[in-house]
Amino acid sequence: MGHVTPVRTYLLVYVALLVLTAATVGAAFLPLGPLSVVAALAIAGVKATLVLLWFMHMRESSRVTWILAAAGLAWLLLLILPVIVDYLTRGWVLAPKGW
């Protein structure tokens, strides 16, 4: 089964996840305006990366696993981003009357 991660590493990742959870709550109380969404997603992204790399062992996984994980992320972005861009840019271009 190959390499075994030391218990101490798992505990460190766990503590980091708890600290980041506290950070995301703290950031929510700051008057960041529209940046608060960015901060929340960035912290959640770091937390998810920690879980993926250490708890889900992606660090030791084969390239095929990485491709599948990347495909999941790529399709997710393809699902969300164009839809958001559509809604954000509606009304930017006004078609002439009668169209």
Place this chain on the structure above:
Amino acid sequence: MSERTALLEPQFDRLEQQREASSIGMWAFLASEVLFFGTLFAGYAVYHTLFPEAFQEGSRMLVWPAGAVNTAVLLTSSLTMALAVRAARTGSRSGALLFLLATVFFGAVFLGIKGWEYADEVHKGHVPAGLGSLFGWAGTEGPDAPRTDLFLTFYFIMTGFHALHMVVGLGLMLWMAWTVLRSPIDRAAGPVEMTGLYWHFVDVVWIFLFPMLYLLGLD
């Protein structure tokens, strides 16, 4: 028959290949799960963009400390899950069993807190009016109620599907505990690792749900 060949299913040449195949199958399933939750995230993103104030008002109806505690509980269950996989990999049957049951415990605590939250929201009338009238509960009121209801609908559907995944996960963990008891630990290690991937995935979904649903409009 040597011990090594006893672990190998007939369709595989080598143990490494067998392990790789199950891992790839699990990751492909998880990628499809990403898209399942992804549609909900996309819908949420659109309506959050359109009605930011109503979403903040809806978010303030939730008990954010309960969500924060639940995040910590779920992260703890992920730690015990990782330790269960580690114990199974290193051949410790009692360790694997102990940490699997700890994972079940923390998962159950999470669902308990979630259930308390749902009851609290029904009690306070913080449910979409449509859902309220369906079950005879008081729903949200006020001029912005339809838009706040939209947030609450996302909240109940997203956390509801997440909780459903938790229930499935708890069933899998109990199954794995049974497997660890019944079969040799080196045979159980693979399945324990695969169910662990599922459990951590459900944790990752919650990591995004928590700030999106609970932490809007606190500043």
